[in-house]
Amino acid sequence: MVPALEILAVLGVGIVAGTMNTVVGSGSLVTFPTLLAFGFPALVANVSNTLGLVPGNVSWVVAYRRELSGQGRRVAMLGAMSALGGTAGALLLLALPGSVFHRVVPWLVLLACVLVAVQPRVARWLESRGTRRAHGGPVLHLSVLATGVYGGYFGAAQGVVLVALLGISIEDTLQRLNGAKNVLAALANGSAAIVFLAESHISYEAAGLIAAGSVVGGQVGGLVGRRLRPQLLRAIIVAVGLVATITLLA
Numbered sequence: 001m002v003p004a005l006e007i008l009a010v011l012g013v014g015i016v017a018g019t020m021n022t023v024v025g026s027g028s029l030v031t032f033p034t035l036l037a038f039g040f041p042a043l044v045a046n047v048s049n050t051l052g053l054v055p056g057n058v059s060w061v062v063a064y065r066r067e068l069s070g071q072g073r074r075v076a077m078l079g080a081m082s083a084l085g086g087t088a089g090a091l092l093l094l095a096l097p098g099s100v101f102h103r104v105v106p107w108l109v110l111l112a113c114v115l116v117a118v119q120p121r122v123a124r125w126l127e128s129r130g131t132r133r134a135h136g137g138p139v140l141h142l143s144v145l146a147t148g149v150y151g152g153y154f155g156a157a158q159g160v161v162l163v164a165l166l167g168i169s170i171e172d173t174l175q176r177l178n179g180a181k182n183v184l185a186a187l188a189n190g191s192a193a194i195v196f197l198a199e200s201h202i203s204y205e206a207a208g209l210i211a212a213g214s215v216v217g218g219q220v221g222g223l224v225g226r227r228l229r230p231q232l233l234r235a236i237i238v239a240v241g242l243v244a245t246i247t248l249l250a
């Protein structure tokens with residue numbers, strides 16, 4: 001493949017990833033394998049992908065700014081946990097061998113799919129017991145912290161996990177929780193990217209192409225995701241998560 005086609009391919013998957021991440025997450029399952037296919041070492045591909053998706057994160061948040069209205073306190077509280085987790089996950093990626101963690105990743109994603117699928121019933125049960133809250137409780141905060149660690153380490157399907165956790169713990173519409181999810185994922189990725197900039201080798205060309213594509217995809221995803229019914233959005237999230245699980249296992 002000539003370099004020009006490689007550039008178009010990476011730019012294209014950046015657009016796809018930005019769209020996917022805005023709506024459901026798992027965009028890294030498109031960009032990361034593409035970089036590997038073009039010969040980038042796994043670590044370089046991972047950190048370049050994370051850095052490249054950060055501008056897209058901002059685009060996703062802007063696309064869902066209407067749904068974020070009135071969620072300032074919630075996002076601030078959970079966002080601090082997500083950013084802290086993202087930093088820890090990035091440091092783990094650079095310090096530890098990835099084999100053990102990658103064995104766990106597919107099962108985490110599969111668990112997230114189950115949580116998304118059963119979320120309405122669990123939410124109704126929690127609501128009947130008075131345990132759902134406007135900002136979540138300590139369990140949600142710790143769960144978002146753990147998800148941030150995963151996001152900083154690899155991050156594929158991070159959005160699936162976050163939507164599941166938010167939907168079970170917080171009483172609000174799925175679209176508004178999807179907007180909050182975008183902020184939390186952005187903070188995890190952004191904090192991880194800062195660590196990578198200081199400590200790791202990065203392909204800035206690849207990161208730049210993914211960044212350009214993901215910014216465009218973020219706006220496309222905002223238009224698409226906002227028009228989806230909650231049931232359809234939930235079904236898409238589960239489907240993407242299952243594909244992510246199969247891909248990671250393979």
